[in-house]
Amino acid sequence: MIVLGSTSEVAQAFVEKALQEGEKFERIYLFTSNRETTERFARHIDVKFLQQSEIIELDLTKTINYSEFDQINSSVLFCATGYLGEGTEEGLYDNKNTERIIDINYSKLVPVMNYFAQKFESRRSGTIIGLSSVAGDRGRQSNFIYGSAKAAFTAYLSGLRNYLFEKKVHVMTVKPGFMATKMTEGLPLNPKLTVTPKKAAECIYKAFKKQKNIVYVLPIWGVIMLIIRNIPEFIFKKLKL
Amino acid sequence: MKPNFTQKVTNWGNFPIVEKEMRSEDSFKKIKEFVLNHNEVIARGNGRCYGDASLGENIFSTKKLNKFISFDRLNGIIECESGVLLSEVLEISVPQGYFLYVTPGTKFISIGGAIASDVHGKNHHAEGCFSEYVTEFKLMTENGDIIICSREENSDKFWATIGGMGLTGIILSAKFKLKNIETAYIRQESIKAENLDEIFRLFEESESWTYTVAWIDCLQKGKNIGRSILMRGEHAFRHELTGNDAKNPLVLKKKFSPTVPFYFPNFVLNALTVKIFNFLYYKKQSKKEVKNFTDYETFFYPLDAVTDWNKIYGKSGFIQYQMVIPKETGKEGMKKILETIANSGNGSFLAVLKLFGENNPEAYNSFPTEGYTLALDFKVNSKLKKLVDQLDQIVQEFGGRIYLTKDSMSRSSLTAYLKNVNSSKFVSLQHKRILNNK
């Protein structure tokens, strides 16, 4: 398995869930920009599941040397790379913030995804799982830079799914909704709309087994976003969302 | 939206509830920042202590210190971060033929919590406390330094931290030994006792058993005082098992575990229902003596089978009162305690009796000392403080002590065994309360 964004708690929970369910991976490739945290995880899965892994440093804000990824091959790619950045109030006119959000969530990420997609295409098998966000379903005043990058990523995954369908590669888009993670710690999230990374991973694993296309981790989010998408723009623009 | 880390926090008894800052970090650098940037800090594991021990002004939750570090499968030595739960250790160790040397009555506690409370199990008389099997741990001290503590290295901090209730620093990770088992099953005997005399005799007769514990019906009066069921057990050997269990002796089948969905309304648990429950529990076993095999989950963690069972006590919460009374006068003391409870009408849904063996004098902050220990659950209500006071009085008279990890309202003279833990950085609500009560 290839994991992009290995420090993500959902990614780690997904790896654990898959191993618990008896999935076999010769090696797990843990891509990360934080070696310390990822090393802890690598040891953890070695102790717990005798699972071999390899840590590969990947910083999407820097130039990427693709030749280092030559030997990497797998049938599953899990992409949990993401960066929330500052919300609109604090960060809209801060270009560094804007660029970082767009780079990590979309512009620098997509070439890496493409690099591996090509490998999947030539094997004519496998599953690519991409974590997008409900924030990408419609731009809202509170975090639309992040939302727009995720919207682009959602569109990318949708196109990739379409393109790879004939080539026997499955692409799954996951929209987790609120998740109780490092990224959201201390934010006032409605507990009824929030899942733990572990719960999310269980749901994603199930969807992966069923080869779903688009999954909202909590079904309620599908309904909420359906409503939000359908509010007429002349009303929507007046809302404080 | 700016993060706000203030939240409602409470432990297993749902009493007291505080609204304080609680943070969890997994990098040592960030933990150090947290420690240095706050005046009063206290570590919290899984909040399974009943009262106010892991509550304070600024709570550091070890929830994110949840990784395993190494497992020496040959010698059964495991190392993990302090937020790893006993349940997670068992998940990987049992299939490999290893069990915890010492486990409390729930597996949902953290390794940090096990060391800070120096927990005991049903085998204290035979195998001592959790600390006996801890070889070393890493501790973050007041200035954010990380030191290794063992019997040889920083041994003063090692012993102060064991049973030290988080007041010496934050335990980051620990290394401890596991015991060999051949199966995940326990050979068990349950014996009914009519009264206190009989149960004490049974305890003394059972000293050669590794695990012993008794469930007391504490609403009985007069000659029935101490009516109880003694349970004793040993890890089963492979050749003792039959059928399917024998084929796969280290793996248990998945079981369904119900959840208590909400706080029960106040009328559910009252003197009458407690009486009925205890009556049924005692009558369920119709024979004087039952011998059978049971899986380790059922034997060690019967209460874990119902998730969130603490909600049965309702929103006002409950306390657990656990004391130990020296062996010589144990019987007399217990009798007085049970009489006082029966007369108060304040029933205990759960009352567990055990015989502690000799303590390890080096582990001076550990609660267990040789004698009889009783743990009782009481719903919090207006009459409770008075009852606790009466019980404290008896424990005091008999030279006993109270288990800090369950305490939230006892008098401080009963917890005075706690020493060498005065720090201006690591401060809990409990410690403040105890110091104020002096």
Ligand SMILES: Cc1cc2nc3c(=O)[nH]c(=O)nc-3n(C[C@H](O)[C@H](O)[C@H](O)COP(=O)(O)OP(=O)(O)OC[C@H]3O[C@@H](n4cnc5c(N)ncnc54)[C@H](O)[C@@H]3O)c2cc1C
């Ligand atoms: C159903 C049930 C049955 C129980 N049975 C028993 C039993 O049989 N025997 C027994 O001994 N206990 C028993 N207990 C009590 C329980 O084992 C202890 O309270 C244990 O310490 C709880 O661990 P925790 O991880 O939940 O820690 P918490 O409850 O969060 O904290 C307990 C104490 O440990 C400290 N602490 C926690 N983590 C750290 C850390 N990383 N570094 C420093 N200090 C730390 C806290 O400051 C606090 O003082 C039982 C509890 C329940 C709910």
